[in-house]
Amino acid sequence: MADVILEMKHITKEFSGVKALDDVNLTVERGEIHALCGENGAGKSTLMNILSAVYPYGDYSGEILYNGEEGKFRDIRDSERKGIVIIHQELALSPYLSIAENVFLGNEITNINNVIDWSKTRQKAKEILEKIGLPDENVNLPVNKLSVGKQQLVEIAKALAKKVELLILDEPTASLNDEDSKKLLNIILGLKERGITCIMISHKLNELSQVADSITVIRDGKTIETLKKGKDDLNEDRIIKGMVGRELTNRYPPRESKLGDVAFEVRDWTVHHPDDPERVVLKDVNFNVRKGEVVGFAGLMGAGRTELAMSIFGKSYGTSISGEIYKDGKKLVLRDVQDAIRNGIAYTSEDRKDYGLVLINDVRWNMTLSSLRDRFSRHWVIDKNEEIVAAEEYRKKLNIKTHSIKQITGSLSGGNQQKVVLSKWILTNPDVLILDEPTRGIDVGAKYEIYEIINDLAKAGKAVIFISSEMPELLGICDRIYVLNQGEIAGELDKEDFSQEMIMKIIMSHTRREKPTI
């Protein structure tokens, strides 16, 4: 019999009468990496919140056996004392405090009089950082100076400082690029060797099939199955089948591309950093997009893809911008976002919650926001009835799952929020759409629908620029891919040459070539 560290039995949790979890069972063996899979809203996070006592004992029915005894955790501290630590998707670091301070946040090393022992704090922090592969990091640095990837590692260091036995990671790699993700996964594998048990929630199935020892699939609040390494096949298709309850034979909808003339062209685009005008963020970028074409932008985190998109979109990013933009052969001057919209350019941000939606307002309200002046008003007076008609039309067209167009967007799932953002921009009737990570944090089913929307846009003759950190998705739906690296176009790939290796090769060789000159 295997050594079981955690057993959750018959867990049922209701939210005002709706069952979020229905008789869920989860068994985790000591020292394994146990993945939790399921579509958004399947109940993964709820289950983990029960385990870490975000929902305390008594708030749910069922039983938790931890190290053989029943765990009745009253609050997070209670579960942490037992060695259960959860790292949420949204990082819980205090941005202006140093690495050392963050590592011991709420868990400070003190001497007798509750006074913080700084030298010991720093020394211990350094020791922990060494364990997770950051031996050279200055522990006095404020964490907001670190990359997202490193901040994630600081979170893990924080967990280690608490003498963690069971570490729960909620989407740890969601905001990381492939390289940083790989690093993080290696560290998790390292933790496993130290005997720490991990439960990991992720949408990146390829990662899970690489590192997980077991995978439990949850669907609609119920456990569907647990797959074991060595016993079951842990490949992506197998997991997806469990998640959606059917075989998803093709993850990318088929499309026949019909390319027209060049619709959009950017020449010699150079952009400087907004806070530091000396620093070049983008250098002499040239690219074009044809009508009906989906052009991908690949690159590592920090390559400048979002900066490129936003600087083009009415100078929403950067200073001392130089270069030219042409649409249908005509030169455009875009001083602000309004100019960009008027000239038929749309941009959906990678961060839909912070930059895409007004979450306290409803679906209809958000959908019409960008086209309010030109489409839904006369002499500045809004025609609300027209708004309702348009919002209903797009709700049906894009299959947005909401009670009504009057539902607050903050209460929608990620996929549906993204569809609202897309509707909002389609309503501006653009010719060029720049989509920045449109499928980030969205479940498999919704992703497919987003791809279909992109295909439809291309079919209607729009020029689509598609930025993504997930290479398979770029390869799956683009006609052409530009590789951006360190603010420059490092290469361009046509469909025949598409492969992940090719993209990585371009990035690597470009980085090598560049290094000596910096």
Add this chain to the structure above:
Amino acid sequence: MNTSSLAKKKSGSTDIKQYGMLIALILIYSIFNLLSGGKNVSPMNINNLIMQNSYVVILAVGMLLCVLTGNVDLSVGSVVAFTGAACAIMVLDLHIPTPAAFLGILVCGLLVGAWQGFFIAYLKVPAFVVTLANMLIFRGLTMVILGGQTKGPLPTEYIQIGAGYLPEIYTNIGGQKIELLSILAGFIASLIVIYLEIRSVNKKKSYGFEVPAAWQEVLKLAVIILIINFFTVKLSLYNGLPVVLALMLVLIIIYTFITNNTVPGRQIYAVGGNEKAARLSGIKTQRVMFWIYVSMGLMSALAGIVLSARNASATPKAGDGFELDAIASCYIGGAAALGGSGTILGAVIGALIMGVLNNGMSLIGWSVDIQRVVKGLVLLGAVTIDLISKKKAS
């Protein structure tokens, strides 16, 4: 049709909130009616209620826009005093004709607003700091230009706007003196309300949206018309329609229309709800911010004129604490402290709740000290209840 029944549902929920506040207002009014032995429904008291609260209502209307962006304007009390003082000086010392002085002061209000808006919108100095600084600046300037003295008395034509009445036509029915124009105004207002409602229903029908049942419409209209005519009849038994009432109504209608039905209004909510998303949606957020404070400046100047007219003089201490009354009105009226949600009508009802409380407590002889405590508790209670009910809903 599915579409319309869903659309209807939500508009119902926002309505309920507004109705809730209205019911609270009526409830408070009724309680004080009992406590004061019916004194607070006397024609004279209703007249006083309107006159006393006019400036708070005017300020609350302007303040709501600031609150919608998640900010406040702390300078309004000082600006009210300053504009009132400047206007009195223009009329009394510089012998400028009253209408010209009024116009000049309104322009002055716009400039004060632009001055503040420039720092807030374009230099990105936090609104709290800018308006706090200007609260000191304009209170100081008021003292300086008045030389610490009260300026008065102001001429009759000046006082007219704060304490005067629209033209009056009296008649005698059964020994009771009745002013006919207010009765007529109530009648016309009722007709307009009916017309607008019918038009909106027909428009909805033409789009195929579902409309509320006829009895609901009739009930709603009946209540509104009853309230309108309650006031106009009461006023007709006193001196007729106060000028400030007309002024207030015009402002409320304009601002309600702007916030509900126009692109700039929608943009204010967008900036308040999520500034970054608003900017990326093509909204010139700095410009929106700037004009909000310009509008606040204008409202402050207007309140300054009304207040000095009602007092028939300008005093250095005028308008002290008005900013807090205006801000409290917005919050009591359901505006979110973080910005992005709130209505003009809510702010007006909030101002009236405060006014009715003040008035009622004065009538039953409670001291000003106690009144402050009660007002504070009402503010705390109203916002807390609002937050808890929101949490429950989500």
